[in-house]
Amino acid sequence: MTTASLPTFADPKAFRAWRSQPQQWLPIALDIARSHGLDVASSHVFSTGTNLVVGLGDHLILKIFPPLLRAQFVSERGSLKQLAGRLHLPIPEIIAEGERDGWPYLVITRLTGTLGSEVWPSLPEAEKDRVLRQIGETIAAVQRAPLGPLAEIEPRWDAFMRAQMQGCKARHTRLGLAPKFLEGLDDLLRDAATVIPMDAPPVILIGEYIPENFLLACHDDQWSLAGLFDFGDVRAGWRDYDLLGPSAFMAAGWPGRVRSLLEGFGYAKPDFALKRRLMALMLLHHASDLNSHICIEGWQDKAGDLVELQDLIWAE
Structure with missing residues (x-):
């Protein structure tokens, strides 16, 4: 079975409208998670936020960034790497990263609290x-x-x-x-x-x-x-x-x-x-x-x- 491709959006408004209907993109997100050997049995969508965000059980989060928000991916990835081990306060840890159809993504640990x-x-x-x-x-x-x-x-x-x-x-x-x-x-x-x-x-x-x-x-x-x-x-x-x-x-x-x-x-x-x-x-x-x-x-x-x-x- 082939998985659908992530589309291209020219403006944020069109992306937000598409993001608001998880049935259009959740199968692709779960396919990305499975490609890293991650368990998707108890996944759930976070409806708030700017990007596509899916919880994978209680311990991991998948964040997928549209190409028009690639700058946010660059900031998030760079910050988590740069601050790792430097703070007394927990921050997410990068578990996996990659790109699907030009959309970069991160798998990060989920914090408790x-x-x-x-x-x-x-x-x-x-x-x-x-x-x-x-x-x-x-x-x-x-x-x-x-x-x-x-x-x-x-x-x-x-x-x-x-x-x-x-x-x-x-x-x-x-x-x-x-x-x-x-x-x-x-x-x-x-x-x-x-x-x-x-x-x-x-x-x-x-x-x-x-x-x-x-x-x-x-x-x-x-x-x-x-x-x-x-x-x-x-x-x-x-x-x-x-x-x-x-x-x-x-x-x-x-x-x-x-x-x-x-x-x-x-x-x-x-x-x-x-x-x-x-x-x-x-x-x-x-x-x-x-x-x-x-x-x-x-x-x-x-x-x-x-x-x-x-x-x-x-x-x-």
């Missing part, structure tokens, strides 16, 4: 402080690892930042950022060119330290960080960029949480220069959308401009 997004909202405040400190420590640990081949990922930091600066005002206008914040963008972008280091030694940036991308585990009634996964958006650049996800989605303007995250990372309390740099980076992040991402109730009414907003997000 509970998805952060399932646990985070209900954690007591002291637990949130501790987890954020651990996240800050993990970001610092990742950034101490040598870049290796990840240094070659394009675009390079200075080109990426300049492109983001050029498109920043149009992006946030399109996304509906309130006029009172848009008014301060020109001043902030002028500052950004000097407050964001463009040619400092780059470090590994994961890009998205958010609850959907890490696992938590409970020991002795205390929740702790238990695993980190999803390295498809890795780039090389200035270290502060990776503070944005946990700042927006998790610290949410709580002074204790902000302090825990920054101290774990190795910073003292935020001064104006750090807040200004983080505000600029938040507006320039590759996925930036303040209306969707700042998890502070009523923040649009609590801040009158971008300077007040940075004080609200990184409260002392």
